[in-house]
Amino acid sequence: MAVTTAAAPAGAIARSRYGSMSRDRTWALRWSYFFLVLFAILFLLPPVYMLITSLKTSQEISAATSPWWVYHPTLENYSGLLSSPEYLMFFRNSALVSVFVVVLTMLISVPAAFALSRMRFWGSATLATGVFLTYLIPETLLFLPLFKMFATFKEWTDIELINRWWVLLILYPTLTVPFCTWIMIGYFASIPKELDEAALIDGATWMQTLTKIFIPVALPGLIAATIFAFTVSWAQFLYPLAFTTSVDQLVLPVGIITSLVKADVYNWGQIMTGALLGAAPPLIIYAFLMDYYIAGLTAGATKG
């Protein structure tokens, strides 16, 4: 066809000038993967190193061999820690505190979020914003006045609040409740109003509407909030460091740092094992419930 032959020379010029689009795309993809691998290595380096060290004996750690490889792997660090009553107590304290705090947080947040998102009462709008704002007040501002407040409380009532692990049950919710309320408000608000009205017509009280309709429908939000509350509680460092001092009252983060780091002798094999085991619960939850975890994060800009 005359058309084709006339186009051929022009076509040849065009082709060499622009290159192939799909080839550009493949290269873009290859670069993306390259950088992703790079960043993944950088991001995962410390945890992997924790694992490597945890499998080493003390001798191997102080030997001059490569720190990045285990030549004589051993589980003695793990067995040592898992049979150490002290470490297990830290773990128990952490677990108890975290679980209780999660329950407490949900008991406070969920009804509050329901009230703030669904019912109009005097000051509800300011309260919602206020909840959000308190989230911005850092614990590093509050720990000293709280310390003094608890000390004063003891003077008045003779109830010892300092150096008791259950004191943390009072303190941690201040960190978890505002954000969990915020998450739940978001989820509750996204439930269409028609559902409330249908329930009302069916004769439900507000409490029944909450328990039988809202909670099941907003379950993903509940899970996300629970995960958030647990993770924050488990990772807390400042409050326990300030408020608990005796060994038997410590939670995991503080326990590992103050107890395993004895004087100048750092048993790094044990420390890394302890740290890894201590990081395990949040990591395991994350591995199984990653989507809920991330949903909780993106439900509203959070601490970062």
Next chain:
Amino acid sequence: MAEVKLHKIVKKYDEVEAVRGIDLEIADHEFVVLVGPSGCGKSTTLRMIAGLEDITGGEIMIGGDVVNDVPPKDRDIAMVFQNYALYPHMTVEQNMSFGLRLKRYPKAEIRKRVDEAARILDIKELLARKPKQLSGGQRQRVAMGRAIVRNPKVFLFDEPLSNLDAKLRVQMRTEIKKVHQQVRTTTVYVTHDQVEAMTLADRVVVMNNGIIEQVGTPHQLYHKPRTRFVAGFIGSPAMNFIPCSMEGSDGALKIRLTDELTLPVPSARAEQYRGHANNGKLLLGLRPEHITEAGANLEPGEVPFEAKLDVTEPMGMETLVYFPINGTQVCGRVNPNAGARDGAPLRLAADLNNMHLIDGATGQVI
């Protein structure tokens, strides 16, 4: 020169062939509409012309250059999207001038082009507003303005009116036609609405299942469809297809619809069908506008018959009547005063000068 040529275009997604071999030549200044049902490959073809999809096989040429590997930004085309795709953080004026600013056109030239496009589209007062302050029709006009200022070789429209309500659609259709008369750029327009195709196009390309069924002017497609698909797709309400057989005896051909009903083929058409006499698997294609109430005087070719109406739909300027023939529901258009009533019989006339015979096996119009 801005003609567009598609040569044996194939598009495959994994194993699925969305476009199965398209050949098309669009002349400079022509307004061509690709029309067809969902999934027929018209949007995919348009996006391949735009460069937003890779071409699996074949070549596309714009203005004489093969553009298969040329990225969209270098093809000198402009596109109007179904969802407008206006930049929400820019004003109307910034939206329209974006392409020119990227290419560093002088400010005076940009100003001139934007003003000219705004004048053509009647959006001068909107230049300082943001997209969220505009109505759907206004946004569509801004999207067209963005295309016009670029002065490209080809305009591509991807179902631009689908998001508008019916009344606005009719209005915008006329606007688009007027713009084309003024600006005269080669245009490829995709829609699923055959009314838009018929009213806007110089030529219509009917697509189905990844291939072109027929290319022609609206007039050609309406009066001389080549396949059953095209015949049934063009025209609203759609053409009636009634299973029938043809009988021929001593020079006169007859269409047998039922045991009782036969219609004589007009002599003007008889020559065309002579080779298919005694064929038992045929479809009679007759448009509703060619089935009307039987008047006092019948033209040659108009054949009267009795029908018992099922349902009537008074439309104001006409009444649509529905009745069964041979198990098929047939639609006719009668005068509102013809006395059509649900369930009552009515004497109708079929204008067989405008009949089509379709081979039941191949779907081709004879």
Next chain:
Amino acid sequence: MVDAAIQGIEARVPARPRSSLRKAMQRKSTVAFLMALPLILLISLLVIYPAFYSLHLATLNKSMERFVGLSNFVFLFKRETFWMVVQQSCIFAITAVIFKALIGFIVAHFVHNIPAKGQRKWRGMLLVPWVIPPAMSCLAWLWLFDPSYSAFNWILALFGIGPIAWTGDVNWARFSVILINIWIGAPFFMIMYLAALKSVPEQLYEAAEIDGANWWQRMWYVTLPMMRNIIAITALFSLIVTFANFDIVRIITAGGPIDKTHVFATWSFWLGIQGGDIPLGACVSLFMVPILAVAATFILRDITRRGSEV
């Protein structure tokens, strides 16, 4: 007529008088208030009250018996350490947030570029630094920075580069703290930015491509403006939290060497708990407030503006 009037009056008086308490309980707003009460109590008692109490505390003397007005503040202003802490806190926070945002943005783009099926597992891997409790990962970093056995120094030695005193040398210590902060925080930015990237309609990119934009211009004219809000909010939030960070400095350097890595949080802990001078510690931590307040105002403004575009 009279009968009708009496009947009308009777109809208006309720047949059975209800206790006003019961009515109050059934009113929607009361129930709502009760449901929100624990929240209100918690926040007022343990957040708002202490915040104001710290103001009062800062005006007392060390044994908290006498009111000394602003002398604590004056004392701090005269201490060189105080100004170092201010400087360090600001530099740490601003540097860390800038890099976190940058890295988060870049990595989010790479994750967004690969086909959707694979994104989940890459996202999963890249978020790990954020998931690990900071106290634990700081221990790992402490070990990586160990003066004698640093694994990083071991690698550097392979290239002939001398050992670096990651926590011993003042400038390296500051670098290390910022580095760890970035390591922990960048994944968070990545997740937020990834979500924002996904919310930009694909068609805008196609329109820009047809208008003639290359990838850099598409980023500048389409991606960044559409993401402006989320970028600002995430950065501001992070600024607040990074500014008030305690764990990293405490574990890695404990404020040293020579107090050159102290930030408000750690120095206030040092003075208040370890030094026993609570009012002074409270005074230090109060200095965080102005900066927090400014950042919070910007956040509030941006959040109320969010969603008004498009």
